[in-house]
Amino acid sequence: MRRWSRSRPGKSPRQVRMNPETIQSSLVDAIPGCRVEIVANASPSAQHSLLVDADHALAAARFLRDTPVLRFDFCSNVTGVDWPARETSAKVKVKKLLDGVEKEVEEVRKTTTPGYLEVVYHLYSHQNKLGPLPLRMRTQDREAGVHLPSLTPIWRSAEFQEREIFDLFGVIFDGHPDLRRILMWDSFVDHPMRRDYVEPDDFEYEPTAHDEVLQRAKQHLTQAGAR
């Protein structure tokens, strides 16, 4: 029979949350040209995330995984979010000349935020008991510029989950070892998890003998009888 090792009983250190500003500044220092923003989270969970630019994402991910004080070795969850173009209107006070007198007038100004796709990685550290740290990347738009670097070379767990994002959101991960559809079938064309997805009109009508069919049959029979 085999021997079984067991972890020691007692209290293990509680999960620590690291200050996102510290991680941001160490990332900017370590990787030249890397743009990192903090995306604040207003909810009580206070899980603020780091937004890295796509060009330096792979280096940033490697830094997060390999730096001894961080060691985010466990990439738990990978998912996509679709943000279509939004129109926001805000009231702005503008000074205008009305009948020769300068007056303050309220004007509604519309601003359009261009749409993009976002990929979120939830990182934990087994060794340092850190986490969760959401790491985000954004595509340029939702049509042609949907390329992002794959982080599967850093965390193997992203393999199936990036395939799922490719399948359901349409993000193309450059450097993924096996980028195919995973849940939908290969000949499927659209991306169902996008907000503006429209289901294909593939309803098949099968006529059965009732209502108008019966009526037409009756009509046909009476005409035949009159003749």
Place this chain on the structure above:
Amino acid sequence: MEPPVDTDQEQFLEISMGPQHPSTHGVFRMNVVLDGEHVVRLKPVFGYLHRNHEKIAESETYLGSMPYTDRLDYLCSITNNWAYALAVEALAGIQVPERAEYLRIITGELTRLQNHASLIGFLLQDMGSSGTPLMYAFREREKILDLFEALTGARMMCNYMRFGGCRVDMPAGWLDQAKKVVSEFPRFLDEYEQLLVGNEILMERTQGIGVLSRELAVSAAISGPMARASGVNYDIRKVDRYGIYDRFSFRVPLGAHGDVYDRYMIRFLEMRESLKILNQAMKDIPAGPIVDPKMRIRGFRPKPGEAYARIESPKGELGFYLISDGSPNPYRYRVRPPSLINLTVLEDLCLGRNVADVVAILGSIDIVLGEVDR
């Protein structure tokens, strides 16, 4: 199907295992390329049970998705409810009363017991020990399902948790019945272990098969009993201490080899630890309300923001990621399915083994297709 690995050199046989076969645990298919008896490539094919749970949840209210989470891992509906409730509680900042936390622990650990018992039964069934082990396991599982039925009204689709508590309190006499089931459970475990743990055929078929290294387990985010069988000391009940898990004394069993046998044994040991938690929780459970009185079900609109919450479900790390835009439905609702992510390493475990081993390895991963395909 893709072309075989390298057809010039040798004769390869490409076979499709599943989707309609009991050993695939549902509608799961594997494209396997064989060189003689040995697997040279294995590609899992998903999606036979895909109904886009996440998309449906985006057009539902927050509470409206709660019964639907039952259908993810349909063996463990209560832990699915728990993970989802925990995510919404993190998103909206809801507190859970004491008694409800105890009820969650009791029902959650009972869920773990019945999941592990039936997993061991299924695994042995897959390896050809037909009938007896599965029936023994199902006999015990049935007692726990009876408890669930008495408490929630349903055996499997329990729909038990609510944001900030639980749906119903225990009926009269339920706790005594649960205590009886828990006190009789070790007898079943002893009997079962005696029947099978030292069995020579079982050891031959499971030891040294499908070895998962510790490094790969962490890199591929393998969680739950499968990771701990590879020696990864990571139990979310200990690490996050969600709910009130820090009040109970229990230990985390770890495997040393990471093979099928360790994954099988770890479930036995985890059941014994679950029984410890259950005994403590059923002794200490206080009286009081079971749901946060400030929680309003109608017109529930969390403030804009996002939250990721996870629990140690019987299969591994079950997480929910929610983004709120202030409306009554979630803007984004994501399930982190442990079954799917644990399958990432299936090919690595199976390469070089034969087809019969593939069945044993797949059985030891413990998947439920409702969760894999969502």
